[in-house]
Amino acid sequence: MYTLTGLKLKNPTILAAGVLGTTGASLCRVAREGGAGAVVTKSIGPAPKTGHSNPSMVRLDCGFLNAMGLPNPSYPGFLQELVFAKKNSSVPVIASIFGGNPAEFAEVAEGLLPSNPDAFELNVSCPHAEGYGAAVGSNPCLVEAVTAAVKDVVNVPVWVKLTPNVADITSIGTAAESGGADAVVAINTVKGMVIDIESGYPVLGNRSGGLSGKAVKPVAVKCVYDLYTALEIPVIGVGGVSSWEDAVEMMMAGAAAVQVGSAVYDRVDIFSEIGAGIETFLERKGYSNIKKIIGLAHEMV
């Protein structure tokens, strides 16, 4: 068992927000069949949103590009899904939430409290939803205020998911920590765009979106590395993790746990595979426990 901000995880792999997290049943499938140590829901906001028009996600040679546009049924509509996930997943369930300002964040968090999420993850990083996500998360003052507002109304851990689309991610991480965050999650997707050369149209319905998958892993590793240095609170690494080797690398940069998103494209049971791979690696290298590799790269000078 791993402990992360007080949550007990059977392995350090977590389903990332926005992936297979629209329904309670899907979250349970990722936990049970997939082997995830914890699951994060789709980001839930104050009002129902249908998101951007399609295409909303395309696979590229180097990863995936998406612009979903925060589709969600709003917190009253999502309660029954969260209740189902809590009841049937047997792993910690983290509610990802978003809003346009501190009051909206607090409203959504309070609204979901009756379903007893094990923690909240604040989405201040979605790169393609006007007025939300990265629009909030690139402003340190707003990040601190949003974090503090949610901390005020809940008594479970609060994680803050950061965008890499800023000049200095550590200043945003520091703001989250000052607001009382229990952990930061890095990174959300990197801004990107693809164009259909037959027609000249940008492919995504939203024209541009966020890049995930293999291409962003080195970006994520560097962000995690820098945040580990700058912050006291744990850093949860996400971005391009699709194998146990990727997970180990992310941990050596300083991640206390990893989240996996796009890689469910290949197989839903990627979580148990990564968890087992980490265990075998620790054994082979003679590390007594996972803490020995977290931030290891910082010592190698």
Place this chain on the structure above:
Amino acid sequence: MLPLNAKITQITEESPAVRTFFFDPRFEDLEPGQFVMVWIRGVDEIPMGLSRNNSITVQNVGEATSKLFELKEGDSFGLRGPFGKGFTLPVKGDKILIIAGGVGAAPLSPYAEAAFAAGAEVHTILGARSAGDLLFEGRFEALGNIYVSTDDGSKGVKGFVTDVLKGLDVAAYDRIAVCGPEIMMSSVFRLLEERKALEKAEFSLHRYFKCGIGVCGACCIDQSGLRVCKDGPVFSGVQLIGSELGKYSRDASGRRVKI
């Protein structure tokens, strides 16, 4: 993969609201029952079952399909796929029953032809609102017995495909493939459940798709959490026991909507 550029080579009007768009290129390794994401540039991208390895058959129901209906031969649209899991092909000597309602006949027609080519005996129940809406009657008729039902009685049995199905010996078939409006499929599901035939039955579901490639989770069904776009769209009857089929689906925001 980025969308391919599919050039419309021919358009056939099947009924006033249904057209078949033939396109180039052709998907040689299509598993009948698989779908493609059809991108009407600047408007939307929607899932469509393939009615042949180089055609989609579309009912004009919304903004994206109306834009598609404005396209002419020589025009093009974007195309990704084929995606998902198709119908299980029978083996030589099997006897199969196709149950198709409305445009549900589209993905079942290449399946019926592939099954026939594999040496199976193919029977079809084809249902529609009225005689003019019967889709691909000739294609099914060319393969074996066909039973027709229309809501208004303008051709065949007056009523639904289930009215025909009630009179057939389900036990005589090795496989049963179903596609059509959800209310029809759930009636067929209940009838086959009563007759203990769900194990050999397959149903092609439709749900709102967002990513279409199994990542976002918008199309997951209860209680299994299976993804219609990747684990389906074709599911065995057994996979659907106790599911949301016929009860509700989710809209683009993820809200439950009663069927």
